[in-house]
Amino acid sequence: MLEENIKHIKMGVAGLSEEIELRLSLACGLLAASQIDIELQDWQGNESDILVVDIDSGHGRLAYEMATRRNLPVLVFPRSGDSETQYASKLERDAPAAVLARALQEKLQTSSEASSDDVQGLLGICIREAGCNQDLLVKRGGIAMILRHAAGRILTRSVSDLAAAETRLLEGTWLCMTRPAKDPHEHEWLVSRSLDGFLIKACLKYQDSLPSLGGKLYRLTRWPDLGSVTDDQETLRLSALLQRSAWSADALAKHTGMSTESIHAFLWATLASGALARADGNMVKPDAPQVPATASSLIQRVARHFGLKLGYSHA
Amino acid sequence: MLDSEKNIKLLFLGPPGSGKTTAIRAISDTPPVSSEVPGTDVLLDGKTSTTVAFDYSTIRLNPNETLHVYGLPGQEYLDFMGAIVGPGALGAVLMLDASSQTLAQDCRTAVEQIARIDPNLRFVIGISKTDLTPTFSMETMYALARRMSLFVPIFCIDPRDPAQARQLVRALLYVL
Numbered sequence: 203m204l205e206e207n208i209k210h211i212k213m214g215v216a217g218l219s220e221e222i223e224l225r226l227s228l229a230c231g232l233l234a235a236s237q238i239d240i241e242l243q244d245w246q247g248n249e250s251d252i253l254v255v256d257i258d259s260g261h262g263r264l265a266y267e268m269a270t271r272r273n274l275p276v277l278v279f280p281r282s283g284d285s286e287t288q289y290a291s292k293l294e295r296d297a298p299a300a301v302l303a304r305a306l307q308e309k310l311q312t313s314s315e316a317s318s319d320d321v322q323g324l325l326g327i328c329i330r331e332a333g334c335n336q337d338l339l340v341k342r343g344g345i346a347m348i349l350r351h352a353a354g355r356i357l358t359r360s361v362s363d364l365a366a367a368e369t370r371l372l373e374g375t376w377l378c379m380t381r382p383a384k385d386p387h388e389h390e391w392l393v394s395r396s397l398d399g400f401l402i403k404a405c406l407k408y409q410d411s412l413p414s415l416g417g418k419l420y421r422l423t424r425w426p427d428l429g430s431v432t433d434d435q436e437t438l439r440l441s442a443l444l445q446r447s448a449w450s451a452d453a454l455a456k457h458t459g460m461s462t463e464s465i466h467a468f469l470w471a472t473l474a475s476g477a478l479a480r481a482d483g484n485m486v487k488p489d490a491p492q493v494p495a496t497a498s499s500l501i502q503r504v505a506r507h508f509g510l511k512l513g514y515s516h517a
Numbered sequence: 518m519l520d521s522e523k524n525i526k527l528l529f530l531g532p533p534g535s536g537k538t539t540a541i542r543a544i545s546d547t548p549p550v551s552s553e554v555p556g557t558d559v560l561l562d563g564k565t566s567t568t569v570a571f572d573y574s575t576i577r578l579n580p581n582e583t584l585h586v587y588g589l590p591g592q593e594y595l596d597f598m599g600a601i602v603g604p605g606a607l608g609a610v611l612m613l614d615a616s617s618q619t620l621a622q623d624c625r626t627a628v629e630q631i632a633r634i635d636p637n638l639r640f641v642i643g644i645s646k647t648d649l650t651p652t653f654s655m656e657t658m659y660a661l662a663r664r665m666s667l668f669v670p671i672f673c674i675d676p677r678d679p680a681q682a683r684q685l686v687r688a689l690l691y692v693l
Contacts, residue, residue, distance in 0.1 A: 394651045504690060
């Protein structure tokens with residue numbers, strides 16, 4: 203087993219009886235088969251990836267309160283005989299180790315999936331406002347831009363403002379306010395660019411700083427505007443794949459051989475521009491294009507001339 | 518269906534002034550042979566000439582194969598050219614002018630023209646002059662595409678930039 207594939211998890215426990223802790227420890231051992239290495243520790247507020255608490259104990263209740271305030275993923279053994287209280291994730295007191303292991307694995311999986319709260323700055327604003335039909339004025343220091351999500355455009359006073367905004371994509375000090383359009387000619391002196399293009403280029407530049415999107419499935423609701431994204435041919439390939447079918451980032455990385463970072467960057471950018479959406483159900487591998495063999499080889503030759511790699515049609 | 522391996526055709530269509538000739542010039546090996554005439558039409562919007570009949574240029578794929586690039590005229594009365602030049606084409610690039618007051622109608626007309634050439638002909642849409650039209654909204658195009666059930670790439674491009682003009686053709690290759 204390769205060390206780099208093993209997921210190391212710190213699990214805090216609070217208020218568990220010796221017998222439950224033993225079963226939990228066995229459950230953690232079972233997860234080793236799924237390449238999840240869990241370190242159990244008595245929780246005293248120390249750093250943990252997940253908490254398991256028993257509400258029957260005072261320590262457990264206190265830990266639960268603190269975990270929910272800190273937004274820590276928490277699994278709960280409810281008070282004996284209490285079926286009323288609603289907890290996001292609860293465990294049966296007499297559940298065998300295998301059942302506990304499955305519940306832990308599910309909780310760890312969902313808690314490792316990123317949400318829009320995981321990205322800050324201009325990108326975070328774009329994601330949260332992706333469905334906004336109003337123009338938004340976003341500002342940071344001397345940079346001011348108008349985001350027109352529905353129009354798929356971004357407007358600034360100068361091209362250098364766009365470049366400056368790109369370098370501050372993830373900085374958390376952007377201000378955002380709605381800006382009702384008053385005069386149809388008010389944008390005439392502004393530089394107008396594709397929002398898709400801006401976000402894709404910016405996210406690719408900062409791909410190493412973007413969080414993972416986990417194993418969720420995504421699908422394009424429309425082709426992103428890639429007219430200005432001429433430096434990165436892989437975005438065309440990703441678009442073609444995601445337009446035909448729903449994919450997870452990991453499956454895309456495996457299928458295309460691209461780095462997961464660049465795939466996450468593309469997914470974050472298109473989520474932020476509103477071109478990408480979560481998909482339900484299972485991934486359906488797209489059928490190969492139904493092109494006759496001679497035509498296919500001809501298309502390959504034309505593609506080669508236009509700088510697309512051989513085998514691009516496997517998209 | 519392709520005409521033959523030795524006669525590979527790529528079409529550019531769209532209304533006058535949308536940048537077809539410019540885009541063809543940007544991707545071709547040789548300057549296009551254009552049947553341009555001085556413009557007298559108010560639609561020319563600053564252009565000094567417009568294409569009648571068609572543009573033609575070539576792209577050498579290898580010593581034995583040439584991609585023939587045709588720009589079909591945008592004027593309605595020259596619509597018959599499509600039936601002569603279009604059959605057997607690999608695909609089409611539909612160019613539109615973002616500053617046009619009739620953008621949606623221009624798109625609809627050009628899509629119908631493509632369907633008359635070959636209902637199965639795949640195409641992509643390139644929109645020029647978006648940088649000169651701050652009020653331009655892609656929503657116009659997306660809404661139209663939804664209404665017409667078009668699931669095609671729609672890119673804003675500067676047809677003078679070879680990289681952007683080539684990007685449209687690359688996108689076309691992905692949808693073939």
